[in-house]
Structure formats: C-alpha cells, structure tokens
Amino acid sequence: MGSLFLVRHATTEASMAGVNLGQRNDAPLTDGGQRLAERTGRAIRSELQWLHDGELRMVSSPALRCRQTAAGIASQLDLAAEAVEVEASLWEIDYGAWEGLSAEECQARDPDLRRRWDEDPYATAAPGGESGSDVAARAFAVLSPLEAWLAAGRDRAAIAVTHNHVVRLRVTALLQLPMAEYRRRIQADPGAYTLVTFSPDGHAIRRINALPVGGAVG
Secondary structure, three states, X not given: OEEEEEEEOOOOHHHHXXXXXXXXXXXXXXXXXXXXXXXXXHHHHHHHXXXXXXXXXXXXXXXXXXXXXXXXXXXXXXXXXXXXXXXXXXXXXXOHHHOOOOHXXXXXXXXXXXXXXXXXXXXXXXXXXXXXXXXXXXXXHHHHHHHHHHHOOOOOEEEEEEOHHHHHHHHHHHOOOOHHHHHHHOOOOOOXXXXXXXXXXXXXXXXXXXXXXXXXXX
C-alpha cells in the first residue's frame, strides 16, 4: 500500500484570528507555526517508520505558508528542500471579496450569498472568487495522479502540503460523503494531517485531522 499524508499548512496570524486567508495574501507562518511544522514532520517520520521504506515524494502549494510548512516537515525527514514539487493547482480557495474577513463580516456584507455558501459551499462561489467545486477540479487533477502512483507500489509514500479547503474537499470525496457538506463534516486544523493508504483494490483512511503532540498553535 502506498501512503498519502494530506497536510494543512501550520499556523498563520489569519488562522489564529479566524479570518479568511486565500490566494490574495501570501502570509507566512507564525513563529509557533514554524515549530508546529517541525512537530508535524516528526509525527510523519514516526508514521513512516512502520508504513514505508521506499520512495518518498512531497508536493506543496506555492503559497509561502505551505512551502514553509513543507520545509519544516522535510527537515525532519532528511529530505532536501529542492525535492519538494510545487503545484500551483493546490492553492487555497480564492475568497474574492471575502479575503481577510471573518464569518461574521462575510454575513454582514453579503447575507444572502453567505447563507447559500454556508448551505452549499461546493456549488456556491465567494463573491469574485471560487466555489468548492472550482477548487476540487484543479486540486484533484494533481492529487488523483499522485494517488494512482501510490497505488502502484506498496513501498511508496507522498506528503501533500496544502490548504484547509483542499484537504476537506479531498477527504470528503474519499469518504464518499455529499460534497455540499465538506465544510460541515470534515475538519482540517493547522499542522494536522490525514493519512490514506492506496492499493490496486482501493483506499483506506487511517487517520483524519491528526495533530502532532503540542496541539495546533505551537
């Protein structure tokens, strides 16, 4: 079985404040986020000791917060930073006019649209931005071939460092849950990982939203 770790980037100021951070602000990790990324790397290293002893790949969103998280993880795996494959399609959702706003501020600005988005964020786009289905279309085009590569070799592993919506959408799809419910049914905390193993017979989800020792803030 090939093993996939789906990782949400570690802590940013926006994640601590509870405001939207999409594509329009390339914010870095906090100091605590940098430490959390290394703890996530150590947790993944422990998982890999019993899962895998062969080829390892790491892919990352081009966002600075993801590249910094990938670097922190790589430092614990003896993986060269230049080995990380940057994939533009793994970017976070484009929040459009909701960038930098809290849920309450989005509701005050666009009450009807926000209500529809809360009911079905997969079909409903943020104002001037993307819907969950838009994100899934581009991100799954990267993740699906990676999963096929994992299924073809039991000694393979991959780490995909990406964003809140990307992780939740992919886990929802793998669990075959209604895509409209991806925000309600799946959680993805900063620095947490979901572990899925793939074989020619299908896939098995072994962990969902697993946090390293020390919690999400770091």
